Amino acid sequence: MYTNLLVQIKNGQMAKKEQIKVPYSNMDMSVAEVLAKNKYIDSVAKKGRAPKRYIEIKLNGNLSDFKFISKPSRRLYFGSKDLKSVKQGYGLGLISTSKGIMSTKKARKENVGGVYLFEVW
Numbered sequence: 001m002y003t004n005l006l007v008q009i010k011n012g013q014m015a016k017k018e019q020i021k022v023p024y025s026n027m028d029m030s031v032a033e034v035l036a037k038n039k040y041i042d043s044v045a046k047k048g049r050a051p052k053r054y055i056e057i058k059l060n061g062n063l064s065d066f067k068f069i070s071k072p073s074r075r076l077y078f079g080s081k082d083l084k085s086v087k088q089g090y091g092l093g094l095i096s097t098s099k100g101i102m103s104t105k106k107a108r109k110e111n112v113g114g115v116y117l118f119e120v121w
Helices: 002-014 026-037 104-110
Strands: 019-023 043-047 054-058 066-068 092-097 100-103 114-120
Touching (some): 002 066, 002 114, 026 043, 026 054, 026 092, 026 100, 092 104, 100 104
Antiparallel strands (some): 019 054, 092 100
């Protein structure tokens, strides 16, 4: 799940590692791709074969902290008009919509809402 992914990314950066490997899931892959697109990590690659697939993430040290908004026990849904900027535009919020996982800026632009996952800065 994306919670484990974020914690592993932050711990890898604190340990000054160049790359980390996490177990593959579709949600983790899409979250990592959005983080890579917004330059919080360098690159993302899917490696391995079907039963032992993993995600290889190259770190760059740009992710300083994160805050979970929705939790598995409590999902928080936001409409497109309720999405605000994170850290006055210096952060990034991720939202799970019917069109996939995207940043809050893109969700506002496409006028879609969904489950607000987390904020990163």
